[in-house]
Amino acid sequence: MKAVPLLALSFFAFIVSGSFAADAPAKPNVLFIAVDDLRDWVGYIGKYPASKTPNIDRLAARGIGFMKSYCAAPVCNPSRAALMSGLRPFTSGVYENNNDWRTVIPENLTLTTVFRQGGYYVCGAGKIYHEAYPRRSEWDDYLANEGKRGAETDAQNEGTSGIRFAPLDCRDDELADWKITDYAIAELGKKHDKPFFLACGLHKPHMPWNVPRKYYDMYPLKDIELPPYSESDLDDVPPAGIKMAKPWGDHAEMLKTGKWKNAIQGYLAATAYTDMNIGRLLDAFDKSAYKDNTIIVLWCDHGWHLGEKQHWRKFALWEEATHAPLIWVAPGVTKPGGRCERTIDFMTIYPTLCDLCGLPIPSHVQGKSIRSLLADPKSAWDQPALTTYLFDNHTVRTEDWRYIRYANGDEELYHDSEDPNEWTNLAMKPEFAAEKAELGKYLPTENHPDIGGDKGGGKKKKAE
Template sequence: MKNATRPNILFIMSDDHAAHAMSCYSGRINHTPNIDRIAEEGIRFDNCFCTNSICAPSRATILTGKYNHLNGVRTLYEGFDGRQDHVAKMLQTGGYQTGMIGKWHLGQGGIYDPTGFDYWNVLIGNWGQGEYHQPTFSEMGEDRVYDGYVTDVITDLSIDWLNRRNADQPFFLMCHHKAPHRPWEPSAKYATLYDDVMIPEPDTFHDDYVNRATAAAEATMRVDHDLTLIDLKEETPEHLTPEQAKSWKYQRYIKDYLRCVASIDENIGRLLDYLDDTGIADNTIVIYTSDQGFFLGDHGWYDKRFMYEESLRMPFIVRYPQEIKPGQVTETMSLNVDFAPTFLDFAGLPIPSNMQGYSLRPVLNGEHPPDWRTGMYYRYWMHRIDHNVYSHYGLRTYRYKLIYYYADGLGLPGTLDETNQPEWELFDLEHDPAELNNVYANPDYAEVVKTLKDELHRLQAEVMDERYELDVN
């Protein structure tokens, strides 16, 4: 049942925080009690996926409710044109106070500055990433350096804005953390966390990329080969064997990553306590998510971009005591393109017909609508720029994943002007959840391939994207 009082919306998003580094998702490598509290007091989505696993494009999709070929941010090298309509503008016009604090990463200056926000204070420098220590922000266009650790600073600024808001209006606050983005610099408080433990290596840590598309073997995001001195903070000991060196690098990487996550979890606790202390928790929707997934040594990788599960899957947990029953888990498929329509639905505002997602409100109320999607469309555009990942698109259903590496930059900004041989991959997730066995050429799956290609093409047409297949049959 909808409430007469429109809820506040607190949208907390980190950068590159994989679901399997959260204990509420049965992550075995760390403990996140404050993030877990949101899940325990609300709902956890186990099949939430991004439509393009890279930072800026995902953020543009979250704002607009549209796929990247329509919102104009297909790669990291395309800024977000703030003159277009998006959810913050709609909420602002609809009577919400709107704030954007933290990582913007959608361009800076002119049309690329945040629009639709009554207040914004966003990280600048370092290609829009900002710095972990002594970060520089642009506050409504004025640059300022803040003393401290970036996760703490973003939370301080968020609480300050909440204290200054007009209590007679509902608010929409986007609190966007930089962490745990590379190069994983922890705060002094957590600098020695995990020093006395060994983080378990993932089951696919020694993946050899056999029986997969060429793209998997060619990607330059390997823990053993591609982590830099800036990432590792010290030289790899010379006496180690190659296998020992790989494990040593993994421990250096993953511990700093998890230390950054520990700061996020602590600061989420601060925000939850603030809502409790000010008496507004019951009428505030709290969302925690990340802009995409991340490889935590899975397949021997760090980073994201691929349509493989660890990169595709987003954590998504929501608490709203007035409407959402606690302790729920849903398998219903959701996408980042659904976030904007969901915000508008809860705000009692119309959802524009050109938004391509759907409100998740029925799902948040424990329903599984009978006409809900059973598959999702994905596309990664940045052909071979940064980590040498080939451009690709694909379809994921509940059981199967079909990926087509069209391997062409198409002349877009942020792509390599060089083509590669197109290839297909098909994974039967029921029998191969780790995605190690490409069965595309297996004759036993011939009918499955035909059915999935038809569905892929249907979804492409539905979202108004174009296909680039050399072998369309």
């Protein structure tokens, strides 16, 4: 065989690599929107019709809104650590807010690192990871100071127990989320020489639900409706579930003070404030040079109870704590106005982004790409959602069923397609043994011990 000159080989490699291939398609950008504590009370899901989220719904109308999307953990820190690392809580041992995830998740495993190694400029602002444990070395740029949150935290609390809310007499731009959104808007207005991965992490509706008064005015107290509720709901819940619900705490105080509707008003107001910022971001995106070549994914770290099952906050394995919105817009893949009824969890986000952007999916990632569902929301999907809360407590969710098994062996089984409020626990009925056995196949057989708590900022945020 005749030898090819070294110069010719180098020139050929230069072209194949894409460095000199003018016709090579540009990699898509990524706009990565995270919302803290946003449950399924958004318009496109329709769980609470009075909720006003026109901008979230506007985004869903551009692509696919998932109707049955679930978190990896109903707690901020483990949920975010799992999504960003590809490692489920029972693999990493990150179960609580006071677990310093950085001690067990090396930087080379994370989603940000995969994108940086793939040639992306990776930047962000706000809450992507649990901010008690920042690791800025993963980012090319990150908003250093999102501003004081005094207007939010210094207001007189009108809530009860630990549920905090109050209308504020302030401007929209006096809250931290405005500055976080401004950062993302500024990045969309810049000229980028490389494809970008832009993360925008919004705090609201995380407590305190302290937002400008006009958002409270959107929801007159006389019009607030309570969520579906049964006084006997916990009668068939086993001790481990009761321990998580803690009905003697927040809920008992809410009933005692008569502020249940006030709290719902506060949550809806905080959600409306975040929806406003998402609208600002979408307006800037539509005016940017990147609107036709950018994947948008909006996700939430978990859901939130507002009195269902006599429970408040997250920290549980039922529908309200685990269910949260997920929206995808992927140019050339998704079609406008799509809805997907398949049951997935947020561990699919990491591999799907890699898949859509032509990046290798690392072997450690414990989730599968849902590209097929983005292209056809009705296509086959056989993976249920799996959520973990604390050591060896898990729930499996399919389109029809929810099965919960606690560390002590207690069980709950709900036929969600027939019992959407999960009011009737079928776990002890022998005629449902086959359903339990089938769902139990998806539970992990090994659970990493809890890595333990730190002595710093994470511990004080354990309840948040």
